[in-house]
Amino acid sequence: MEWGKLARPVLVVLGVLALGLAGALAGVHLLFHPAEGSVGAAQVSAEVEVPVTAGRGESAESGEAAAEPSAGQGGDRWDPGDAREAADGAADAPGQPGPDAADPSGGWAGAMQATHPLAGYQPMPVEPVEPRLPAPPAFVPAEWRGLHEAVYAIASQFTGRLSVVAVHLTTGSRYEFRPRDPYLPASTFKLPVALCVLEAIDRGELTWDTPTTYTEADWEPVGAGRFADAPFGSQWTVRNLVDRSIISSNNVAVKMLARTLTWDGLLKCTTEIGGPVTRTEEGSTPVTARDEAAWWLHFWRMSQERPELAEELLRPFRRVDYHGRIEAGTPRPELVTHKFGSYAGYEHDGAIVWAERPYLLVVLTFGGVEYEADTAIQRIAAAAWDAMMNRPEGPEGVDHEMSSPD
Incomplete structure (x- = not known):
């Protein structure tokens, strides 16, 4: 009798344990061999839509400083409105790749490629360069x-x-370190496009109110901003496009401007400036630090010789809300006008520093690990400021023999 009382709960416990073990084994089997129609772990991952920070209608930046609506944008033209756009354009904001941007190896190059306007294109091949220090110059x-x-x-x-x-x-005194190495320009490309637009306006070939039609060929999956919701066939003024390409680094806007200039026209203009760049079926053509310095030198000369024209470009530059790299390394950041770019391991910045001794600075990099380029550019910017503001006594531009630093 006592045994019967004890046996019943023991059997119940054993039965529960057996059922649990069977369920667990079945679960393991389904995990590795899901039955037809069932949802395994891999299927769940494939069906969940992962949001893209810098995708259609979104941006890796905090948002666009809204471009001012251009005069005459009424009637059948697309009116982007007065309000700040929630997210627009500068998909190459440093250090902010989207949640699905990392490549399988966790490399920074894959992250940046996933958030760049040319991510859908095969980039123009760049001749590899050994990452070693060149021989120091005899004179600096x-x-x-x-x-x-x-x-x-x-x-x-x-x-x-x-x-x-x-x-x-x-004075024109110049310092160069590996000035002929080739790099993909990333969004620094937007400066020469804007400069060539200004030259076309100065020649009377364009006006600020010239309309440009938004076409399917202009669409970019990343950095489209308000163009993500704009209908193809809508028209946008040149002023509006220039503002968007500079303020928020909008990728559709710069393509529309370049198409208005024509790619051949852009190559001719930038060649005359001294830093040729255009686009081919393979992507943007490589540039050098010397090429990019020529763009900024042209902008400087324009500011001295045609200040009213230069002011039309300085106005949107003042509204750029990215303050890293050269600006971050300069003790007087309010004196800096700069255009940065990031793409597939290419991390750049170029600027004019409107100080008492004004100077331009271009730093192009490739292959740095995450955030390494930002720090390097910032440190170089600080050294450039110190060199200009605290230069040695004596005539400017005098050469001094020097040995390689330790």
């Missing part, structure tokens, strides 16, 4: 000696390679 202008030492120290520790050009805009 006096005011650039501190910058030279800083650049060599930074380049010796940088994972990839970098190039630097700095120009004293009053």
Whole structure:
């Protein structure tokens, strides 16, 4: 009798344990061998839509400083409105790849490629360059000696390679480090496009109110901003497109401007400026730090010779809300006008610093690990400021023999 009382609960417990074990085994089997019509782990991952931070209608930046509506944008033209756009354009904001941007290896190059306007294109091949320090120059202008030492120290520790050009805009004194290395320009490309638009306006070939039709050929899956909701066939003024291409680095806007200039026209214009760039079926053509310095030098000369025209471009530059890289490394950031770019491991910045001794600075990099390029560019910017503002006594531009830094 006592045994019967004890046996019943023991059997119940054993039965529950057996059922649990059977369920667990069945679950393991379904996990690795899901039955037809069932949903396994891999199927769940495939069916869940992962949001893309810099996708259609969204941006990797915090948002666009809304471009001012252009005059005459009424009637049958698309009116983007007065309000700030929630998210637009600068999909190459450094350090902010989308949640699905990382490549399988976790590399930074894959992350940036997933958030760049040319992500859908095969980039123009760039001749590989060994990431080693070149032989130091025999002479460096006096005011650039501190910058030279800083650049060599930074380049010796940088994972990839970098190039630097700095120009004293009053005297023309110049410092160059690997100025002929090729790089894909990323969004620094938007500066020469805007400069060529200004030249076309100055020649009377365009006006700020010239309408440009938005076509399917202009569409970019990343960095489209308000164009994501705009109908194909809508018209946008040149002023509106220039503002969007600079303020929020809008990728559709710069394609529309370049198409208005024509790709051949853009190549002709930038060649005359001294830094040729255009686009082919393979993507943007490579540029050098010397090419990009020529763009900024042209902008500087325009500001001196045609200040009213230059002001039309300085106005949107003042509304750019990215303050990293050269601006972050400059003690007086309010004096900096800069255009950065990031794409598939290419991390750049170029600027004019409107200081008492004005100068331009271009830093192009490739192959740095995450955030390494930002820090390197910032440090080079600080050294350039120190070189200009605290240069040695004596005539500007005097060459001094120097040895390689330790």
